[in-house]
Amino acid sequence: MPLPAGDSKYVECREVRGDVEILQDLGKSIRRSRELTCQLYSGYRGTGKTTELLRLKDDLEKKNCFVVYFAADVEDISTQDVQYADILLACTRHLLAHLKQANSKPIADWLSDRLQDLKDLLLTDIKLDKPLTIELQIQQFAKLTTAIRTEPTQRQKIREKVEPHTETLIKALNEFIADAQQKLPNGKTQLVIIADNLDRIVPIFRDNGRSNHEEIFLDRHEQLKALNCHIVYTVPISMIYSRWATDLKDNYGIPKVLPSVMVLYRDGSRYEAGITKLKETIKRRIEPYTDLDLETQIFESKEVLEQLCRMSGGYMRDLIQLAQEAINRTDQLPISAKAVQRAIAEVREVYQRAVEENQWQTLAQVHKTKEIGNDNLHRSLLFSRCLLEYRYLNQKGEKYTWYDVHPLIWELPKFQDALKQSDDT
Template sequence: MTLHLLPFFKACNPSKTIDLANPLERPYYIDFSSVRGGKVVETLERTIVRLSPDEPTCQLFSGHIGCGKSTELLRLKARLEEQNYHVVYFESSRDLDMADVSISDILIAIAKSVSDSLESTAGIRLKAPYFTNLFEEVKTFLQTPIELEAGAELSLGIARITAKTKENPKLREQLKQSLEPRTESILRAINEEVLGRADSELRARGKKGLVAIVDNLDRIAPRQVTPTRSLPEYLFIDRGSQLGRLNCHLVYTIPLALIFSNEYQTLKNRLGGGVAPIILPMIPACDRDGRDNPQGMALLRQLLLVRAFPSLEPPARLDLISEVFDSPQTIDRLCRVSGGHVRNLLGLLYTCLRQQDPPISRDCVETVIQNYREDILLALEDHEWDLILQVVREQKVRGEQEYQLLLRSMFVFEYQDPQGRWFGINPALAESQRFQQKWQGFSA
């Protein structure tokens, strides 16, 4: 079978998320649940469909940025839609400033996305009196012209106001100062005028319910907002109960740092209803003892080869490795050094493709890996080495501070096996001469 270069290049783009609802993209999906410690999508789905079909649920989902959460959430969306749910999926980072987010921002972004989806896919147009009055007040106190005709749909009103304030940080701060004290009334209005009406309209049309999947909230900046509180802690712990009170099924992505917070139990109780967040770990290219994980490596090979041959079955793809790489050892080299991080692996392949057409040579791969390793080393500060060496020895991460230093910077990855959670160093970093020297002194 001939490798078609243009579709292959497009499929390798690491910024592209697979949409399982699209029949053309569905073949690119690889199911890693067998090596990730469980079927995360099925768990989220069962909670909505089986355990609480008629009552709102709030579920939390986390993992490394770039590990494949968005792909899994889009798979959840497709599965729920097959069961006749109306599912609203949106990337919050497109509507919100991840460095300066408030509770009212998140609530209004959800209301806008739900309203947008109902208008575009179900023909349901919502007129919300509370928000009509609120928009008029906003126009007045902002003292800036906003084109908003009377009786405009909710989504249009929110879009016009947020677009105007995005252009001007001063206006944005004024808007936030005005809306935050009204969070409770905004929440009630969303439940009564948006979600309540939406649920009634949808059920009248035979739908089983409304599900809102709020992606990319894990990208909220971990900046301090008080001497003792980061922005994610303030939003999801201090104000989490408000996020959990929307009258529909909710799935939120949250920063992985919160799993290591001293107030993790408070997070579970206030936002997760006492249920622990579901965490999507890395794909194990190797086991705890450093030896290859055969099943993990096999699936990582397929992650790359399916981009080249989506219409073939897995065994047939293996027979065509020579169309993509100069040897089986070269594809394995890429898989191992990625540490099982999906976006990193695709990013390494994409960088190779920017330098040469397939079959990709081992020399090209080694050059790309070397540059990747040097980029990681540039970000490392001397005091962080001690933490890395401790994690390598103990395979554990303790506390939020260590997480921020190690996991968010991708110096360390998280995995899951039958023994539980464990942590390993980024393989590209482990190969560096600097690490080897420090490890010899540390382990002596």
């Protein structure tokens, strides 16, 4: 689960993530820019992006920004099937809900013009001759986004009704935002939208070879940037590492990526600082419940604990899941090497199922070279977390990025066979 800003369980990992720091990388751009910004933020699902974005929200709010944050997949979109109109409707809904003091007549007028077309889909009984209050507007946009998220049969029908009118909705939203900017509470001076969990949108490839990711973040980039406020969108990591990387940079600025915590150097030697951060993460999670020593009383030895940390690959979600699985297999502390090994085996089996037959050789090649190719095969492996990204700074302060196979995959027979075949050729 993401940690709220200021949570005592949070561990600062900047130094083991290649000097990545969201308050500097995104926050300063928002506060210092003379123009409105639209930025992309990415990373593996479960690597800690939401925790970092909540930190960003808290920091911006302390510095006179009014932040509208929402996790899009909770109430607004189905990650299995997303189009641009879905995101625009979600932004509209949350702006209305957070800025009730603003004049929402432009959006009410837009919605009134659409209600005749949408009334059967919304099952609405609103009288069109009565003004739409802001509460009714929120209610109707909530119905739209809920239907898009949960009802596949209604999803496309709603899009067909809304899509021809997205430009007029953007215009109405900007009129609403202009009024809201004059009425921000408590001395706030800037409006910021953070649309989280768009990185979870599943890639769907069309017959022409292009993906829905490209349709949303490239084809519709002008519309995504069109709202007159600062915006942060999360974006699938596979999109960052595509042939469209320079287009994303030109359209949005350099996308910011939250990598995994480095637990090994490129040559396979132990990276002590990374292991220490992962141990601290586990310690912070259990501190509210016990004061037992982590390395001798919670786990049976330092070596057992560090084995669990290494096998996580520095991927935070797997670190927590491995620890939880080991605890579930323990009736009495300390957690044994056997319990940790069983936990590793359970999660490893999940990764084995995630790898397709034509991907083993690709994994073996990345493991040897620590580099990835710019193709859909490598992007798919990044999206599934079978490949992990790491960053570090050398003594000159230069940043290096490298990739490796998730350590849980290393001992799988098919991966070992692929390595052997790679060596033979």
